[in-house]
Amino acid sequence: MSKMITEQNLRLLIDTLVKEGARVVGPRQAGAMTLYEPLTKGDDLVLDQLPRRSAKEAFFPVCETILSFERKEGKTTVQDVDVCTVPETVLIGARPCDAAAPGILDAVFSWDYKDEFFLERRRRTTIIGLACTKADDACFCTAVGLSPAEMKGADLFLTPLEGGGYACEAPTEKGERLMARHPQLFDDAGNAKPLPLAEPAVEKLDLQKIKAWLDGNFESPLWYGIADRCAGCGACAFLCPACHCFDINDEGTADKGERRKHWDACGFGKFTNHASGHNPRDIQNKRYRNRIMHKFKYYDDKFGQTLCTGCGRCIRHCPVGIDIYAVIEEINKMGARDQGPGTGKD
Template sequence: MPKTITDQNLRLLIDALVAEGKRVVGPRAAGTMTLYAPLAKGEELNLGELPRRSAKETFFPLCETILTYERDKEGVRVTDVDPGTIPGTVLVAARPCDVAAAPVLDSVFSWDFKDEFFLERRRKTTIIGLACTRADDACFCTAVGLSPNDTKGSDLFLTPLTDGGYRCDAITEKGEALLATHASLFAEGDGTPAPLAEPSLGKLDLDRIKAWLDTHFEDPLWGEIAERCAGCGACAFLCPACHCFDIVDEGGETKGTRRKSWDACGFGKFTNHASGHNPRDVQPQRYRNRIMHKFKYYVDKFDQRLCTGCGRCIRACPVGIDIAEILSAIGTRDQEPGTGKD
């Protein structure tokens, strides 16, 4: 049977988790923005708007050290960073478009190589999702097969109620354990759900879009779109599902660190070879790869789409490129085969 929790008790739950030594991450005010950030107390939880950056930083930090090295007369010592030191975490009040990206990223980080840093964070994190009751013109989760109350990726899911509290549904064993451990903060019951958000863009024919991408690797559309693209990478850095990274050694001859840092396929030198050759040396090729990766390559490889319709790329693009408009346009284009080779 579902349970309910008041807004006050939700904040007390955060206080209790912090007191247990958990790292608690949730929407928090940061100047004029809201960001997913560590919470020191429940009062800091800010549920007014979608955080500007996605929740993927909970599992995939912007930059992290993976080893250190030191060289002296006795030789070179390399010390791996122990993923076991990653703390237990609770991600609170994460929106469905952010939460749904976590299991999508699981596929690539556990594919031919298992990224223990990402996977350890996933293992040690309990996710409390929160349904959306508001949407703006950039939201399009329903267009990519999700919804404002999609529970995909959540361990415990909160649905806002008309009385200001939340219905709580345990989705996984992690969610059930959290409910059991803090049972005194929850009440039996159901409640009346508040009206859900209504994204302005309905469902897209994603199969038709995929079919067009399969046969239109070379198409004038890519040049038309990318005439405006500045290659700034804002779309990739804000996206819940983009996951490109670079690994660089930083330091000197005697000591330093090896660090993993975010990268983006829209950057001019992302595919630059040591020889100087760049197979994607102009922006239309790079933007084509962004769309192909999200709606063709990832589907071919993992049978999942690499987009959750959060709309952050639309809001942040300095030149007004709208991925939802691009997908809508592709969905109406002639399906006659072009050149589909990669």
């Protein structure tokens, strides 16, 4: 039988989980911004704002120590960080564009090298997704195959109801277990209707057509026109739920320190700088081209998925106004022209 939860009980669920010792992460007010951050009580939860940054930090922190080292009297000892210390976590209030992203990233973090820091957090995290009842001009989830009601990636999914409260669906066993552990907080759904959801004002794009155009246009003049504006600030990658590049650095001294993973971005000038000084992506348009190629071609070539959930953050916050939706919409049109009428999928 489908269930519902009142807003009061949703906040009580957070209080209960915190008391049980779980780390609960969700949208909360942080100064002038809303961010996904640890919640200490139910009243912290902000339900009507898309957080400025994505929820990927719950699985992939900006910076994390992976080992520490110390050299004493000529002998070096290395201490690995134990991933079993990762706390049980509930990520609550994740919008569909954020809830879908960790599942897309599973492919790369469990590919040739198993990144247990990411994977252990994935295993120990339950995601409570939340349908969107408002979209802004930058949202385009529907263009890349998701939707404001998309449950992909969510263990439990909440849909706002007319008259208050949320319909609850549990697409996974993790979600069912969470509901089963707190039965007093959930009621039978009844006849309440869902609130109208927010449809972004965009056309659905043909991702296969876009990929086919990218397959044949590594040297297109398109890259010069767009990318010469890019300031290489990396904001788009850092805000993105699906960007996942990182660097590994040793911090400290030769005698004592830590090895850390840090987020990196293909927009940065030194991202591909070789030790020799040669840089195969020596100008910004090559870096911006890589951003588009990685999201809409390379990741698909390798893992059969698109590396963009249409959250719109990189559009909202690009300091020079580069609009990734406009770029791929243009490529979509060029792909349609290249293939001629009636040859593409709808």
